[in-house]
Amino acid sequence: GQQLNQSPQSMFIQEGEDVSMNCTSSSIFNTWLWYKQDPGEGPVLLIALYKAGELTSNGRLTAQFGITRKDSFLNISASIPSDVGIYFCAGRGAGSYQLTFGKGTKLSVIP
Amino acid sequence: DAGITQSPRHKVTETGTPVTLRCHQTENHRYMYWYRQDPGHGLRLIHYSYGVKDTDKGEVSDGYSVSRSKTEDFLLTLESATSSQTSVYFCAISKGQGQNTEAFFGQGTRLTVV
Numbered sequence: 450g451q452q453l454n455q456s457p458q459s460m461f462i463q464e465g466e467d468v469s470m471n472c473t474s475s476s477i478f479n480t481w482l483w484y485k486q487d488p489g490e491g492p493v494l495l496i497a498l499y500k501a502g503e504l505t506s507n508g509r510l511t512a513q514f515g516i517t518r519k520d521s522f523l524n525i526s527a528s529i530p531s532d533v534g535i536y537f538c539a540g541r542g543a544g545s546y547q548l549t550f551g552k553g554t555k556l557s558v559i560p
Numbered sequence: 561d562a563g564i565t566q567s568p569r570h571k572v573t574e575t576g577t578p579v580t581l582r583c584h585q586t587e588n589h590r591y592m593y594w595y596r597q598d599p600g601h602g603l604r605l606i607h608y609s610y611g612v613k614d615t616d617k618g619e620v621s622d623g624y625s626v627s628r629s630k631t632e633d634f635l636l637t638l639e640s641a642t643s644s645q646t647s648v649y650f651c652a653i654s655k656g657q658g659q660n661t662e663a664f665f666g667q668g669t670r671l672t673v674v
Contacts, residue, residue, distance in 0.1 A: 480661050491650050491665035537602065541661050546591060546610055547618065548663055552602035
């Protein structure tokens with residue numbers, strides 16, 4: 450089946466720093482989604498991407514759909530303590546109802 | 561918040577007993593999904609439904625069954641619970657494919673099998 454490699458697995462950053470994380474796929478995806486999960490909660494959708502090369506922002510968050518359609522990137526600018534959580538990428542291949550999820554990037558922000 | 565309610569939110573059960581988890585939506589979305597989340601594995605799809613009485617298996621379906629008799633309800637049943645099924649279970653809904661593929665998640669059910 451389709452597999453997603455998400456990196457890094459975890460990161461510790463200082464408040465105010467920028468953050469980058471990415472996902473790569475073994476196959477082509479038509480849709481990339483980025484979620485954030487807080488402890489004890491379900492994942493919450495941050496950004497959705499539907500076209501190769503697409504760059505979309507949501508406040509301090511920016512995500513890109515890679516040109517090869519096999520990767521996606523999420524950047525967070527000027528991190529704040531409430532950015533702490535686990536970030537997941539998810540992708541959907543052509544003709545599929547299903548989303549495949551990465552294993553997540555755990556973000557810790559040091560005040 | 562997407563109108564998704566999972567019940568129960570927490571459950572402890574004994575090995576070998578049947579368990580049913582419920583997902584209820586008020587969005588009238590066609591597609592519903594059950595995922596499990598475990599450390600080191602992320603979210604893995606158990607079963608999904610693409611309409612009333614239309615269901616299919618995901619990547620980790622062994623030991624689980626589902627039913628969808630109404631658009632708004634999707635039930636996940638563990639026929640005979642095992643310790644390996646201790647996990648956090650999430651229900652998700654989506655309108656469909658393409659631009660409507662965004663999935664929205666419930667708050668999860670933490671299941672412990674002892």
